[in-house]
Amino acid sequence: MRVVVTGAGGQTGSLVVKKLIEHGIETTAVVRSEVSKNKLANQLDAKTAVNIVLADVTNPETLRPVFVGMDACVIVTSSMPQLLKSSLLGVILAKIFTLGYVSKKPSFYFDEGQSPEIVDWLGQRSQIDAAKASGLKHVVLVSSMAGTKPDHFLNTQMENIVLWKRKAECYLVSSGLPYTIIHPGGLLPHFGDDKPAPGGRRMLYAAVDDSLMDDGQNHSQVPREDVAAVCVASLLEPQLSKGRSFDLGSGPDLGEPCNLSLKDLLEPLQGSNACYTKEQAEFKGSKKIRTCPCGEQ
Numbered sequence: 001m002r003v004v005v006t007g008a009g010g011q012t013g014s015l016v017v018k019k020l021i022e023h024g025i026e027t028t029a030v031v032r033s034e035v036s037k038n039k040l041a042n043q044l045d046a047k048t049a050v051n052i053v054l055a056d057v058t059n060p061e062t063l064r065p066v067f068v069g070m071d072a073c074v075i076v077t078s079s080m081p082q083l084l085k086s087s088l089l090g091v092i093l094a095k096i097f098t099l100g101y102v103s104k105k106p107s108f109y110f111d112e113g114q115s116p117e118i119v120d121w122l123g124q125r126s127q128i129d130a131a132k133a134s135g136l137k138h139v140v141l142v143s144s145m146a147g148t149k150p151d152h153f154l155n156t157q158m159e160n161i162v163l164w165k166r167k168a169e170c171y172l173v174s175s176g177l178p179y180t181i182i183h184p185g186g187l188l189p190h191f192g193d194d195k196p197a198p199g200g201r202r203m204l205y206a207a208v209d210d211s212l213m214d215d216g217q218n219h220s221q222v223p224r225e226d227v228a229a230v231c232v233a234s235l236l237e238p239q240l241s242k243g244r245s246f247d248l249g250s251g252p253d254l255g256e257p258c259n260l261s262l263k264d265l266l267e268p269l270q271g272s273n274a275c276y277t278k279e280q281a282e283f284k285g286s287k288k289i290r291t292c293p294c295g296e297q
Ligand SMILES: NC(=O)c1ccc[n+]([C@@H]2O[C@H](COP(=O)([O-])OP(=O)(O)OC[C@H]3O[C@@H](n4cnc5c(N)ncnc54)[C@H](OP(=O)(O)O)[C@@H]3O)[C@@H](O)[C@H]2O)c1
Pocket: 007, 008, 009, 010, 011, 012, 013, 031, 032, 033, 036, 055, 056, 057, 058, 076, 077, 078, 079, 080, 114, 119, 123, 142, 143, 144, 145, 183, 184, 185, 186, 187, 188, 224
């Protein structure tokens, strides 16, 4: 199997690359700059046979050639929110003046030309088109929880990032390409946390349509390494993973190895998948959309 990984210089993407190589899978890693290329090369063993190529998902011309001759891809690109430092003042003042009763969220911005609409929607659509043009047999897409929650902080403070990702998922589902879509919860380690979050030491949980965020079980976070492991397992067990779209969370670190079984992970879903609505597919940037599972609202 020949697999191309996009966003391969990112925190999760680089773990996907490492795991594919560990499994002896012929891997092409796609990064968008020489800086990312060097960063990834430094993380890999010098003897590792991996082809690192440059492409920018906002420029489809650079993207198409990297999909040619591949059997499958793992899409791990994402627009990258930057903290608007000035918004922290409002967060602190709200906390002080309301004695902690009102919590105000900080704001974020995106570099010019790198907004969620451009990277997560149009950039993913370009990747899906390239995958289709090259006849790939499996597309694994790493997206995010909160795709059914327009009022979630990720959407209200980050230019509807997950709603744009959800729109790209709808495009993939209707593309006719065999797919697996994974919606991780909060990725561990969190931003600024120096404590590592090793994979393979937690019970993993799958659900659909953000129920892990609301069930009070605290399973809506997951180590990046476990997300990477589920991506690779999905490629290795296509009979279990194709046509599936699910949320991925985890329990606490058990301090000992916890073997991943894709079959056991997906079994509790009893075949159910994320419910995509027409409104999600037609999202144009307005928050006023119905995202209720199965369109019941
Ligand atoms: N952070 C969370 O808590 C969280 C929660 C749920 C889901 N997710 C999702 O999980 C996935 C992995 O997250 P992560 O934090 O590991 O990712 P990350 O480190 O932010 O990596 C994102 C990657 O996308 C690449 N990228 C951005 N714009 C690009 C462009 N125009 N062309 C090509 N590549 C581009 C970046 O390239 P460079 O290396 O060149 O910058 C980077 O490698 C993302 O889809 C993210 O949205 C995150």
